Amino acid sequence: MSEYLIEVKDLCKKFPIKGGLFGREVGAVNAVNNVSFKIKKGETLGLVGESGCGKTTLGRSLLRLIEPTSGQIIFNGQNIVNYTPAEMRAVRRKMQIIFQDPYASLNPRMTVGDILAEPMEIHGLHTEKSKRKARMLELLNQVQLPADALNKYPHEFSGGQRQRICIARALAVEPEFIVCDEPVSALDVSVQAQVVNLLMDLQRDLGLTFLFIAHDLKVVEYISNRVAVMYLGNMVEVAESSELYGHAKHPYTKALFSAIPHASTAGRAGRIILEGDIPSPMNPPSGCHFNPRCWNATEECRVNFPPITNQSGTHQYRCYNPIK
Amino acid sequence: MAEKVLEVKDLVVEFRTDRGAVKAVNGVNFDVFKGKTVGIVGESGSGKSVTALAIMGLIPNPPGRIANGQILFEGKSLVNMSASEMRKIRGNKIAMIFQEPMTSLNPVFTIGNQIEEVIELHQPHLSRSLRTAKAVDMLRLVGIPSPDKRINEYPHQLSGGMRQRVMIAIALSCEPDVLIADEPTTALDVTIQAQILELMKKLQKELGMGIILITHDLGVVAETCDTVAVMYCGQIVESADVNTLFNHPAHPYTKGLMDSIPSFDSTSGSKKERLQTIEGMVPSLFDLPNGCNFQDRCSKVTDACRGSQGDPILKPSKGEGHYVACFNPLN
Numbered sequence: 001m002s003e004y005l006i007e008v009k010d011l012c013k014k015f016p017i018k019g020g021l022f023g024r025e026v027g028a029v030n031a032v033n034n035v036s037f038k039i040k041k042g043e044t045l046g047l048v049g050e051s052g053c054g055k056t057t058l059g060r061s062l063l064r065l066i067e068p069t070s071g072q073i074i075f076n077g078q079n080i081v082n083y084t085p086a087e088m089r090a091v092r093r094k095m096q097i098i099f100q101d102p103y104a105s106l107n108p109r110m111t112v113g114d115i116l117a118e119p120m121e122i123h124g125l126h127t128e129k130s131k132r133k134a135r136m137l138e139l140l141n142q143v144q145l146p147a148d149a150l151n152k153y154p155h156e157f158s159g160g161q162r163q164r165i166c167i168a169r170a171l172a173v174e175p176e177f178i179v180c181d182e183p184v185s186a187l188d189v190s191v192q193a194q195v196v197n198l199l200m201d202l203q204r205d206l207g208l209t210f211l212f213i214a215h216d217l218k219v220v221e222y223i224s225n226r227v228a229v230m231y232l233g234n235m236v237e238v239a240e241s242s243e244l245y246g247h248a249k250h251p252y253t254k255a256l257f258s259a260i261p262h263a264s265t266a267g268r269a270g271r272i273i274l275e276g277d278i279p280s281p282m283n284p285p286s287g288c289h290f291n292p293r294c295w296n297a298t299e300e301c302r303v304n305f306p307p308i309t310n311q312s313g314t315h316q317y318r319c320y321n322p323i324k
Numbered sequence: 325m326a327e328k329v330l331e332v333k334d335l336v337v338e339f340r341t342d343r344g345a346v347k348a349v350n351g352v353n354f355d356v357f358k359g360k361t362v363g364i365v366g367e368s369g370s371g372k373s374v375t376a377l378a379i380m381g382l383i384p385n386p387p388g389r390i391a392n393g394q395i396l397f398e399g400k401s402l403v404n405m406s407a408s409e410m411r412k413i414r415g416n417k418i419a420m421i422f423q424e425p426m427t428s429l430n431p432v433f434t435i436g437n438q439i440e441e442v443i444e445l446h447q448p449h450l451s452r453s454l455r456t457a458k459a460v461d462m463l464r465l466v467g468i469p470s471p472d473k474r475i476n477e478y479p480h481q482l483s484g485g486m487r488q489r490v491m492i493a494i495a496l497s498c499e500p501d502v503l504i505a506d507e508p509t510t511a512l513d514v515t516i517q518a519q520i521l522e523l524m525k526k527l528q529k530e531l532g533m534g535i536i537l538i539t540h541d542l543g544v545v546a547e548t549c550d551t552v553a554v555m556y557c558g559q560i561v562e563s564a565d566v567n568t569l570f571n572h573p574a575h576p577y578t579k580g581l582m583d584s585i586p587s588f589d590s591t592s593g594s595k596k597e598r599l600q601t602i603e604g605m606v607p608s609l610f611d612l613p614n615g616c617n618f619q620d621r622c623s624k625v626t627d628a629c630r631g632s633q634g635d636p637i638l639k640p641s642k643g644e645g646h647y648v649a650c651f652n653p654l655n
Contacts, residue, residue, distance in 0.1 A: 262547070274518075
C-alpha cells in the first residue's frame with residue numbers, strides 16, 4: 001500500500017458538441033485536460049478556479065459520476081476506471097461526495113432518518129434495526145445535530161443544518177475519501193465557519209481524505225494542506241497552501257489571489273486586475289490558455305503549451321515565465 | 325462635507341403573513357452623500373435587500389408596506405409619492421443593479437433595446453439615433469469591447485461579467501444621483517468581481533453619484549465603502565466609517581462576522597487554529613427575543629441584553645460617527 005489514497009494520471013473528460021442536421025459531433029469541450037495529481041491519506045487537497053474551469057467535472061469524474069474519457073484513477077492501489085457497475089458500487093462505499101446546494105441535494109419527502117438509512121440500506125450495513133438506529137444517532141451526534149432530527153424533514157432545517165445532514169449522509173457508509181464540491185458556498189459567513197470547523201474535526205477524528213473544491217480562496221487556503229489551481233480544464237499550479245499564497249509562480253494564481261477583497265482596510269492597493277473573461281473552453285487560445293490575459297506572455301506562450309515544471313517537487317506549475 | 329442626497333429615517337417595512345405581521349426592516353437610519361459609498365452588510369434575511377427595495381418604491385403591496393419612517397431624496401419624501409412621480413425618479417435619479425445578471429435582463433430583447441428603453445422613458449426628447457449613440461457610449465463606458473457590435477447581441481451571448489456590465493450601463497444611462505447595488509458581484513468570479521468593483525469606483529468618480537452597496541462580503545465592503553452599516557434582524561446594530569469599523573468593531577456581532585472569515589497568514593507556518601464562529605443561528609423574525617436580538621449568540625450577554633432595559637438603540641460609541649446598538653460594546 002502506498003502512502004497515497006488516490007492517484008490520478010492524465011485524466012481527461014471531453015464533452016462532445018453536437019451540431020448540424022444529424023447531430024454529428026462537430027467538436028469537443030475539453031472540460032478536464034490531462035490532469036494528474038495524488039492525495040495522501042488524511043490530507044486535504046484544495047481545488048480552486050473560476051466558474052467553468054472544470055473543477056466540478058474533475059470532482060465528479062473521480063467518483064465516476066461522470067465517466068472520464070481517458071486516464072487512470074488509482075484508488076487504494078486499484079485502477080477503478082474500468083470497473084463494472086457492481087465493482088464500482090463497492091468502491092463508492094469508500095468514496096462519497098457532498099454537494100454545493102444543501103437545498104437541492106436532500107429529498108424533501110424523506111425524513112432525515114430515511115436519508116441517513118438509505119446509503120446503509122444500499123450497502124447492506126447495520127441491517128439490524130436497533131443497530132442502524134444507534135448508528136444514525138451516532139452520525140447526528142458527529143455532525144452536532146439533535147437526536148430528534150431523525151423524524152423531521154429537510155425543510156425544517158436551516159441551510160447550515162442541511163449541510164450537516166448532507167455530511168452525515170456521506171459519513172453513513174464510513175468512507176475514506178470525500179469530494180466536497182463547494183460545501184460552504186451557499187452558506188452565510190458565520191454558518192460557513194461552523195461547517196468548515198466541523199469538516200476539519202471530522203477529518204481529524206475519522207482520518208478522512210478530502211478533495212475540497214471551492215471558488216472561495218480564503219476557505220480553501222484555510223482548510224487545505226495543498227492547493228491546486230485550475231484554468232480552462234488544466235491544472236496550472238499545485239503547491240502547499242501557504243507556499244502557494246506567499247510564493248505563487250503562475251501569473252494566474254497570483255492574479256486570483258490578488259483579486260480577493262480583504263476584510264481589512266490596510267491592503268487596498270496592489271491589486272492585479274485581469275483584463276477580459278475566461279475564454280470559451282470550446283475554442284481555447286493556442287499555446288498557454290492564459291496568454292491573452294497574462295501580462296508576462298511572450299511569443300513562446302502564444303505557440304506552445306507549457307509543460308509541468310518541477311515534476312517531482314511539491315510545487316509544480318505550467319508556465320514559461322513564472323513569477324520570481 | 326459632501327452634499328446629502330438621500331436620507332433614510334426610522335424606516336420600518338412590514339410584511340403581512342399568515343403567521344402575523346413581520347418587520348423585515350425595523351427602524352433603519354442612514355444617509356447617502358454625493359460621491360460616497362455606503363455599505364450595508366448582513367447575513368441573509370437581515371433586511372438589506374428589503375431596505376433597497378423600499379427606497380426604490382418596489383415593495384410589493386400587499387403583503388408588504390412601509391409602516392413607518394421617511395425616505396427623503398433631495399429633501400422630498402419618496403414614501404407618499406404618487407406612482408407617476410415615483411416613476412420619474414426610479415431609474416432616472418435613483419437606479420438599482422440587481423444581484424443576478426442572468427435573470428434581470430430580458431432574454432428576448434437585444435441589450436441595445438434594453439438600454440435604449442430606459443433612455444426613451446426618461447429622456448423622451450432624444451431622437452432614436454441619439455438614443456442608440458448614447459447606448460453605445462454607455463457600453464463603452466462600462467468597458468465592453470466593440471460596443472457598436474455588442475449592442476445588437478442578446479443577453480445569452482454575453483458572459484456573466486459582461487451581463488453585469490450591461491446592468492450597470494442600464495442603471496447609469498440616465499446618470500442617477502444614487503445607485504443602489506444589491507450584491508452586484510456575488511454571482512461573479514473573483515477576478516471579474518475585481519473588474520466590476522474597480523469599474524464602479526471609476527464611474528463614481530466621474531459621475532459623482534452616491535452608492536448604496538449591499539453585500540454579505542466584508543472584503544468587498546473594506547475595499548469599496550466609505551461608511552458601513554451592519555444589519556441584523558432588520559436593524560442596524562453598528563455603523564461607522566470603514567476604517568473605524570474594521571479596526572475597532574464595537575458590536576460583538578460585527579466582531580464575530582470578521583473573525584469567522586479565514587484570513588491569509590503566510591507568515592505563520594503552523595496556522596490552522598480553529599475558525600472563530602458565531603454560535604447558533606439567526607433567530608426567526610416571527611419570535612424575536614425581548615431586548616437584544618443577538619443575545620442568544622453573544623458571549624458578552626448580560627441581564628440588560630435580555631430585555632430588562634428595553635431594546636438596545638444605536639448610541640454614539642468612541643470615535644466620531646461611530647454608532648453601536650449594544651449594552652456591552654467591545655472597548
